[in-house]
Amino acid sequence: MGKKSITRNNLLFGLLQRMDLVEKSGTGYLRIKKALKKYKMPDPLIETNEHWFTITFKRPDLQKMTMRERMELPDGVEKSVEKSVEKIVSLMKDNPNITQSELSEKTGLSRWGVEKNIKILKDKKLIKRVGPDKGGHWEILK
Secondary structure, three states, X not given: OOOOOOOOOHHHHHHHHHOOOOXXXXXXXXXXXXXXXXXXXXXXXXXXXXXXXXXXXXXXXXXXXXXXXXXXXXXXXXXXHHHHHHHHHHHHHHOOOOOHHHHHHHHOOOHHHHHHHHHHHHHOOOEEEEOOOOOOEEEEOO
């Protein structure tokens, strides 16, 4: 990995290349390693066999980190969480009836990411759900 680039599917690669959807061919792993180092993240776990390779990334669990540990993270990691939470609250203010699916669509977060951020907001008593999941609405408390 990171030494020699070999296409696994020449037909697919050729098609994507002709559609101008290939850029910096063969540099992905090196760019990943560089980005992980920049954000002080551990190296990924790489598993390979003759047919497949799997890369598993370990990311910090911000909920389990102390404030000191969070402060030591590069700016982008903590700030992206804060921006997501702010965006969710803003969308709820604009539309108290907004669904989690709509929040996911408008924030770019996965459905799981929206649920996790809503749980954070509820735990901090910043929002609450009034009424049932269907037909209820969000109330901003602070």
